[in-house]
Amino acid sequence: MKRTIGTCYYPEHWPREIWEEDARRMAEAGLTWVRIGEFAWSRLEPEPGRYEFGWLDDAIAVLGAAGLRVVLGTPTATPPRWILDRHPDMLAVDAEGRPRKFGSRRHYCFSHEGYKAECARIVTRLAERYGRNPHVAAWQTDNEYGCHDTTISYSDAARKAFRLWLRTRYPGPGNDGDIRALNEAWGNVFWSMEYADFDDIDTPNLTVTEPNPSHALDYRRFSSDQVVAFNRLQTEIIRAHSDAPIAHNYMGRVTDFDHYKVGADLDIASWDSYPLGFLEDRVPASVERQRQYARQGDPDFQAFHHDLYRAVGRGRWWVMEQQPGPVNWAPHNPAPLPGMVRLWSWEAFAHGAEAVCYFRWRQAPMAQEQMHAGLLRPDSAEAQGLVEARQVAAELADATKVGASPTSVALMFDYEAEWAWAIQPHGKGLSYFELVFDTYRALRRAGHSVDIIPPDHEHLESYKLILAPGLMHMSGPLKKALAESGAVVLIGPRSGARDSAMRTPVPLPPAIPGLDVTVSHVESLRPDSPVPLAPGGTIRSYREFIETVAEVLERTADNEPAVVAEGKLVYVAGWFDADAMFRLVRTVSDRAGLATLDLPDDVRCRDTGTERFWFNYSTREHEVQGKTLPPISVTRETLI
Helix, strand or coil, X not given: CCCEEEEECCHHHCCHHHHHHHHHHHHHCCCCEEEECCCCHHHHCCECCECCCHHHHHHHHHHHHCCCEEEEECCCCCCCHHHHHHCCCCCCECCCCCECCCCCCCCCCCCCHHHHHHHHHHHHHHHHHHCCCCXXXXXXXXXXXXXXXXXXXXXXXXXXXXXXHXXXXXXXXXXCECHHHHHHHHCCCHHHCCCCCHHHCCCCCCCCCCCCHHHHHHHHHHHHHHHHHHHHHHHHXXXXXXXXXEEEEECCCCCCCCHHHHHCCCCEEEEEECHHHHHHHCCCCCHHHHHHCCCCCCCCHHHHHHHHHHHHCCCCEEEEEECCCCCCCCCCCCXXXXXXXXXXXXXXXXXXXCEEEECCCECCCCHHHCCXXXXXXXXXXXXXXXXXXXXXXXXXXXXXXXXXXXXXXXXXXXXXXXXXXHHCCCCCCCCHHHHHHHHHHHHHHCCCCEEEECCCCCCHHHCCEEEECCCCCCCHHHHHHHHCCCCEEEECCCCCCCCCCCCCCXXXXXXXXXXXXXXXXXXXXXXXXXXXXXXXCEEEEEEEEEEECCEEEEEECCCXXXXXXXXXXXXXXEEECHHHHHHHHHHHXXXXXXXXXXXXXXXXXXXXXXXXXXEECCCCCEEECCEEECCCEEEEEECC
């Protein structure tokens, strides 16, 4: 498959007389894709029922005439003011009961029926008009679901929808729910929380102390399902009028809805990659590490999301927005080092991206994103990002076979586990995402290329090593599938710690067939009180005490089992620090017959089947595996 690059363009922001020149310069730079339209609702429908599509017709024609392919976005992330006037209760409400007001973006609640009807109407108009346009080669639904903490709303609309959702989840006679089943599942006898009717149930916010964790988990599931339904509403309309593939642009470390379920209704998963913006804002890293990579981004964070969204897209994925220079929204916004835009682009292609699109074509001179760099400056002069994008386009012409290939290592990631950890972390700051990311970082240090997979992945037998840390709930079929996969499987900590209703199961966890391990009790650890491991390193944050007759591979310094194995199943009874996690990865890799490396923090590699890509994030050169890797570089090596 040919790999391509593109950009994000807002013709409505610029005088009509420069559109042809912009399109010509895009094509000359080697760009293929141009995303437009995703924030343009007020220009497409300035008043209720008065549509102005002429300018968009013109923009698509101009871009198409230059040989560019259009990704047309639906504008539902930015409803105009008049829609709010028609539906004043459409705003999302935060956990403190405050409405998320007009004047920015994403000011809607996924559960509001009136707003969904407005969305269906504008998407239908767009699909009918452009569904067969030869220049519209792909679609994007909405923009960045969940960004700015907008998935979970506590509005009246959400409350009503939640009650209906619960009746379906806890079915009873006829079309009504069984409130007794809900009370039993949630354990509402505790603190006299029992309900007589579904209409008595409120949203789980503004309670005196923490809400019932079962209630909170179901509300997370409901909120996620609302995003899935909202996205499906749009994809069904588009597909009725167009054969072009449909994408959505997800974000980094936005985990409050199930991306796999949204992705099931899409053709392509894409995500918006902002390595420097995310470094302080979302990457689990020390201050020292943030300072070390302030102008490069964390060497593992982007790669993690490349692998995650390859799974969400079932193999098809893009970077819809790639940072080309300083952004405007992080705590601090340094400029990337020369060469980093090229490195980030190639890293995406090495992980299988079909396209990398840079945000944005020209830096905006107005409104909220004036400080966000583009490929052009506001005066239309070239910025450094365009120089590197042009270089990537030229290099892609000689790289027709680049793309992800099957790997032997899988890392399981589950959105419901993330919600369960967030609801009941047991210790300040404990995060499922961070545990999985620590595991991923250790795999990358060991030189592994990794597939991230969902818990319902159907072909576990294709892997030699599967890591599934922290899966708070593990269904019976999942436990059986892991035990019978034939792979070496690493699980724990907190694996199987709760049932689907967020209750502690009996037999006690993890209750994996073929693994004689029982977690007797647990503790969360102060940051200044880690538990030393006998071979070196520590258990940090979270520790389990286990009863077992399995082979003990590692013990704590106080002689408690920390890692045990029975056959191909391996259990780790705690959250290991970086060095201990790397040692554990090498141990299970050896048991799986997989070779490992010990790469410097600055250096990572990715195999594509025909090539190995080396990425040096450092400002100094490295000697690795007999190769000299220049500073801030991408090095390609042919595999035999």
